[in-house]
Amino acid sequence: MSEAPEVSGGPVVTPVRVVIGLCLFAPFVAMLWVGSYAxxxxxxxxxxxxxxxxxxxxxxxxxxxxxxxxxxxRDQRARSSAKGGASR
Structure with missing residues (x-):
C-alpha cells in the first residue's frame, strides 16, 4: 500500500484561512438569499x-x-519565512 505524503508546512486549515474563506463566501450567501432583499x-x-x-x-x-x-x-509570507527559518 502507498503511504500518504507528509505535509511539512503546518496545518492546512488555519484560523486565518477560515476568515479568508468567510470573507469570500459571505457575498455569495448575501446575493443568493434573494428572499432577504426582494x-x-x-x-x-x-x-x-x-x-x-x-x-x-x-x-x-x-x-x-x-x-x-x-x-x-500575510499568511503566505509567514509560512515562507517559517519554512526558510526551519531549514537553516
Whole structure:
C-alpha cells in the first residue's frame, strides 16, 4: 500500500484561512438569499431596497476581497519565512 505524503508546512486549515474563506463566501450567501432583499421598502434616495442592497454588496464585496487578499499575502509570507527559518 502507498503511504500518504507528509505535509511539512503546518496545518492546512488555519484560523486565518477560515476568515479568508468567510470573507469570500459571505457575498455569495448575501446575493443568493434573494428572499432577504426582494422588497421595495425601505427606499434610499428614491431607490428601492432591492437595487441599493445589491449595489451596497458590490462595495462590501470589494472590501471583503481586499481583506481576504491582504490576509492571504500575510499568511503566505509567514509560512515562507517559517519554512526558510526551519531549514537553516
Amino acid at each position: 422588497k421595495v421598502e425601505p427606499k434610499f434616495i428614491g431607490i428601492p431596497f432591492f437595487y441599493w442592497y445589491q449595489m451596497a454588496w458590490v462595495l462590501i464585496s470589494t472590501v471583503l476581497t481586499m481583506v481576504a487578499y491582504t490576509l492571504w499575502r
